[in-house]
Amino acid sequence: MKQIVADAAINYVQDGMILGLGSGSTAALMIKSLAKEINSGKLKDIKGVPTSFQSEVLALELNIPLLDLASVNKIDLAIDGADEVDPSFQLIKGGGACHVREKLVASKADKFLIVVDETKLVKNLNKVFPLPVEVLPSAWKQVKDMISEIDGVSSLRMATKKAGPVVTDQGNLILDVLFKDGIIDPKGIEIKINNIPGVLENGLFVDLADEVLVGKIEKDAPVVYSPSKIN
Numbered sequence: 001m002k003q004i005v006a007d008a009a010i011n012y013v014q015d016g017m018i019l020g021l022g023s024g025s026t027a028a029l030m031i032k033s034l035a036k037e038i039n040s041g042k043l044k045d046i047k048g049v050p051t052s053f054q055s056e057v058l059a060l061e062l063n064i065p066l067l068d069l070a071s072v073n074k075i076d077l078a079i080d081g082a083d084e085v086d087p088s089f090q091l092i093k094g095g096g097a098c099h100v101r102e103k104l105v106a107s108k109a110d111k112f113l114i115v116v117d118e119t120k121l122v123k124n125l126n127k128v129f130p131l132p133v134e135v136l137p138s139a140w141k142q143v144k145d146m147i148s149e150i151d152g153v154s155s156l157r158m159a160t161k162k163a164g165p166v167v168t169d170q171g172n173l174i175l176d177v178l179f180k181d182g183i184i185d186p187k188g189i190e191i192k193i194n195n196i197p198g199v200l201e202n203g204l205f206v207d208l209a210d211e212v213l214v215g216k217i218e219k220d221a222p223v224v225y226s227p228s229k230i231n
């Protein structure tokens with residue numbers, strides 16, 4: 001499902017575009033498909049703006065020309081995965097702890113295209129997937145306490161194959177937050193959390209996604225569809 005949706009996203013890419021290169025396993029498949037098109041000469045004059053160390057390394061290995069986020073005024077198209085997508089295309093991202101740069105890239109893009117498999121579609125955000133919040137290392141406990149005042153239960157994301165917490169590409173830590181009833185008001189929660197001192201950014205992407213491509217299995221074969229936003 002992830003491969004077919006990653007391939008479908010490449011149909012949106014045109015010669016000469018500056019592309020935001022997302023993070024996570026689905027975006028990685030998209031970057032590999034993009035590299036094939038560039039290296040075979042089917043797509044020309046493409047430049048990528050990575051959203052993470054992961055996408056930067058992958059793009060470099062695959063010879064996709066890269067630009068720094070700071071050096072571009074606008075991005076034509078950003079393609080990225082998501083952890084949850086609600087019916088009005090509000091998102092939770094940050095499962096890979098990359099949501100700070102992902103949000104910067106998405107905000108600079110003329111079009112923000114999301115690629116997911118159908119397991120990511122939810123009625124209400126945060127019933128299952130915790131909201132990632134990037135915090136300054138020295139502030140994690142204070143932020144955790146302040147999030148509990150708005151009824152969020154946070155846990156510090158711990159690393160595997162390393163003792164202690166996950167450290168982000170920016171050198172910060174991640175709190176994963178669950179609200180008892182999920183997130184009913186994504187815009188309100190996005191603002192409330194970002195107003196807490198010590199918070200760098202949270203993984204709510206509100207009113208940013210323009211189109212969502214969904215991969216699913218139908219009659220034993222993978223298919224892609226693009227649902228409409230329900231306001």
Ligand code: 5RP
Nearest residue numbers: 024025026081094095096098
């Ligand atoms: C990383 C992200 C990813 O896009 C999100 O976690 C989805 O990843 P995957 O495609 O591996 O399910 O937001 O910070």
